[in-house]
Amino acid sequence: MRFAPAAAALSLALAVTASVGIAGDRVPDPRAAAMVEQGRAQLAEGNAQAAIDSFEAALAIDPGHTPVFLDLAQAARAQQLQGKAIRYYREALARDPGNLAAISGEGEALVEKGAVEKAKKNLAQLESMCGASCPETVELAATIRLGTQPRMASSEADKAAAN
Structure with a gap:
């Protein structure tokens, strides 16, 4: 009897933990997958x-298909709608908190929006999760570096382009 509350808490923790990993691993509805591929082709065009x-x-078609939020975020960024993209990345992260692509993408959108300090928090999170050499960390670090470089005056840029 004494162990019943602890056993219940442990089983609940296991159920929640088990469901977190499933978000990105499930197979989407084939119709939804076809729409995603069509959308990716349209975005590439x-x-x-x-x-x-x-x-x-x-x-x-398939509301449980979390990776489509990353595609929606990419499309929003293509339209220069970084705030909307950040919302999509956060939805993906709410469903799958360990999604490295969502953390990196959100950081890149934050840099594009001018929120470099917030993007640096994403970079620190990536570094703690997968290290400094994982592709998502390297890509976000490069984006932050480029986003924080001082802009050259237009005449200096023209001279640099001429050389």
């Missing part, structure tokens, strides 16, 4: 709005 429509259709 530069048609961000059509891609968003396809990604949203995929979510309507």
